[in-house]
Structures are given as C-alpha cells and as structure tokens.
Amino acid sequence: MPASARVKRVLNNNVVIAIHPVHEEVILIGKGIGFGKKNGEALNVSEVEKTFLLEDKVMQENYKQLLPYVGEEFxxxxxxxxxxxxxxxxxxxxxxxxxxxxxxxxxAIKRMKEGLDFNNPFLIEVQSLYPKEHEVALEVVDMIESRLGFQFPIGEVGFIAMHIHSAITDKEISQISRDSELIRQLTQLIEQELAIDLDRQSIDFHRLVQHLRRAIDRVYKGEEVGERTKLDNLLKNEYPVCYNLAWKLIKIMQQKLKQPIDDAEIVYLTIHLQRLQSS
Structure with a gap:
C-alpha cells in the first residue's frame, strides 16, 4: 500500500476506509491501524495487514454495515x-x-449464546463433495474454540466448508446449497429404489457423490460426457433396475437444474448404482 493512501473513515481501531491513488476507495485491516487516526491522515504502510478492494459497491457497503455488529477482536x-x-x-x-x-x-455465535442450534441436513454429502474444505473447516472450528471459547456443533463444519468452497470457486453459497440438497435428494431416492442403506463412509458412496457433483458441474458448463456406446445396451439388459433408476435420476436433475443433461451420463450412473447395489 503506497504511503499516499489516506484515511477516509475510521470504522474501528483495526479497520479503516482509505483513498488509494489507483484503486480509489479500499478497506484496510491491521491491528491498531485506525487508532487515533483522523480523516485525511496518511497511513503507515507497515501497519496494513490486509487490503480489500471490494470493487462491488454493494458488497463494500454490506461489509461496512456488518463491522459495527461483530466487534474489533472478532x-x-x-x-x-x-x-x-x-x-x-x-x-x-x-x-x-x-x-x-x-x-x-x-x-452462529449469537445463536449459541441464545441456546439455539441449526441443523445441517446435508453434512455427510458436503464431507464427500468437498473433503479438503471439510478438513480445513474442522480446523476452523478448533480455532474458534481455542481463541473464542465457543464449541461449534458438528453441523457448522459443513456450512463453513461450503463457504470455503464458495471462496475458491467463485460459486454462490446459494448454488452450492442447492446442489448439495439435490445430491442429498438423489442419494435418498437411490436408497428407496434399491432398498438399501448407503454406507456414507464407504468409498463407493464417495465415488457416487463425486460423480453427481461433476455431472452437475458439466451441466452448468454445457459439457458432454461423450457418445453412448455399446455398453449402454449391455447395461440396460444386464442391470435393468439400476439402468432405469439412472434414467430417473437424470430426469430429476434436469427438472431441478432446468437444463438438459447428456444422455451418456446414463452409462456411468448405472455402473455406480450397480456397484452400490452389489456391495
């Protein structure tokens, strides 16, 4: 941050809005960076720990409005x-x-203080969908307990993992939630139609969920799996229950996503379903 950056508004001792000669208005964070500062005063570069451009003006305004409610320590x-x-x-x-x-x-901390809990209906799916994000989310929960003294319920790990995934993929949280809910509905239908209880810790379940996620991503990107092959007819004849269920899953995905799905997905879904049924 150049030395010519100047304070526009002090939000609290650790956060200021500053005027940057290139990026115009920015949000700066640093321990004690705003203490005793006045509007127009130059900022010490060494005190700046984080610079947010927040070019989206709505996002910038939302952040400004949020700060007074969370406290400087937080x-x-x-x-x-x-x-x-x-x-x-x-x-x-x-x-x-x-x-x-x-x-x-x-x-979430406010809810905990009030004795309220919030259930995460697709925690298991999130764990399989985003294993690295889930691992880091567990570390985040440990940091919260260590630093702030709040022991988060396990359901919060899934929500935090979704926020992490959103931040590294630029996907909206609402889209990630919809996709996770869709996958949860699909896995429940599989259990119902095949009369089985899926082992959600098994490698086969993990592979199924990952395939469904990639299938959904392909729909968003307009990508195709490839042409249907002779294997299609073989699967249809050898595993009619799984084959028909795969079609049903595709129809549900089309309805929920409101976009066509490559017919070739039927082959890969049938293989996954047959593996689950025989395991």
Missing part, C-alpha cells in the same frame, strides 16, 4: 482465520468470503 480473529484458510487451501480466496463467513460465524 475482526482481528477473522483476519487470522482467513489467512489460515488461504494457506491451507493453497488458493486465493474470493473477497466475498470476508463478508459471508464473518456474517455466518458471528450469527
């Missing part, structure tokens, strides 16, 4: 937390996580 903690996530994921995080995860965690 903002400092979030800076450490997000640095940890970025390092562990070895990926640059989309800036929106600074608002989304800060808001989510502060509200």
């Amino acid at each position: 903002i400092g903690f979030m800076d450490d937390l997000l640095s940890h996530i970025e390092k562990r994921m070895d990926s640059t995080l989309n800036e929106h996580i600074h608002i989304a995860l800060t808001d989510h965690l502060s509200f």
Whole structure:
C-alpha cells in the first residue's frame, strides 16, 4: 500500500476506509491501524495487514454495515482465520468470503449464546463433495474454540466448508446449497429404489457423490460426457433396475437444474448404482 493512501473513515481501531491513488476507495485491516487516526491522515504502510478492494459497491457497503455488529477482536480473529484458510487451501480466496463467513460465524455465535442450534441436513454429502474444505473447516472450528471459547456443533463444519468452497470457486453459497440438497435428494431416492442403506463412509458412496457433483458441474458448463456406446445396451439388459433408476435420476436433475443433461451420463450412473447395489 503506497504511503499516499489516506484515511477516509475510521470504522474501528483495526479497520479503516482509505483513498488509494489507483484503486480509489479500499478497506484496510491491521491491528491498531485506525487508532487515533483522523480523516485525511496518511497511513503507515507497515501497519496494513490486509487490503480489500471490494470493487462491488454493494458488497463494500454490506461489509461496512456488518463491522459495527461483530466487534474489533472478532475482526482481528477473522483476519487470522482467513489467512489460515488461504494457506491451507493453497488458493486465493474470493473477497466475498470476508463478508459471508464473518456474517455466518458471528450469527452462529449469537445463536449459541441464545441456546439455539441449526441443523445441517446435508453434512455427510458436503464431507464427500468437498473433503479438503471439510478438513480445513474442522480446523476452523478448533480455532474458534481455542481463541473464542465457543464449541461449534458438528453441523457448522459443513456450512463453513461450503463457504470455503464458495471462496475458491467463485460459486454462490446459494448454488452450492442447492446442489448439495439435490445430491442429498438423489442419494435418498437411490436408497428407496434399491432398498438399501448407503454406507456414507464407504468409498463407493464417495465415488457416487463425486460423480453427481461433476455431472452437475458439466451441466452448468454445457459439457458432454461423450457418445453412448455399446455398453449402454449391455447395461440396460444386464442391470435393468439400476439402468432405469439412472434414467430417473437424470430426469430429476434436469427438472431441478432446468437444463438438459447428456444422455451418456446414463452409462456411468448405472455402473455406480450397480456397484452400490452389489456391495
């Protein structure tokens, strides 16, 4: 941050809005960076720990409105937390996580203080869908307990993992939630139609869930799996129950996603279903 950056508004001792000669208005975070500062005063470069451009003006305004409700200690903690996530994921995080995860965690702590809990209906699916994010989310929960003294319920791990995935893929949390819910519905239908209880810790379940996620991603990207092959007829004749169920799953996905799905998906889904049925 160049020395010519000047304070526009002090939000609290650790956060200021500054005027940057290139990026115009930015949000700066650093321990004590805003203490005793006045509007127009130059900032010490060495005090700046994090710079948010937040070019989306709505996002920037949301962040400004959020800060007074979370406290300065919590903002400092979030800076450490997000640095940890970025390092562990070895990926640059989309800036929106600074608002989304800060808001989510502060509200979760508020719920805990009030004795309220919030269930995560697709926790197991999230664990299989985003294993690395889930691992880091567990570390985040440990950091919260160690630094802030709050022991989060296990369901929160899934929500945190979704925020991490959102920040490294630039997907909206709402889309990730919809996709996770769709996969949960599909796995429940598989159990119902095949009259089995899926072992959600098994490698076969993990492979199924990962395939469904990739299939959904392919739909969003308009990608095709490939042409249907002779294997299609073989599977249809050898495993009619799994084959018909695969078609039913594809129809549900088309209905929920409101987009066509490559027919070749039927082959791979049938193989996954047959493996689950015979395991």
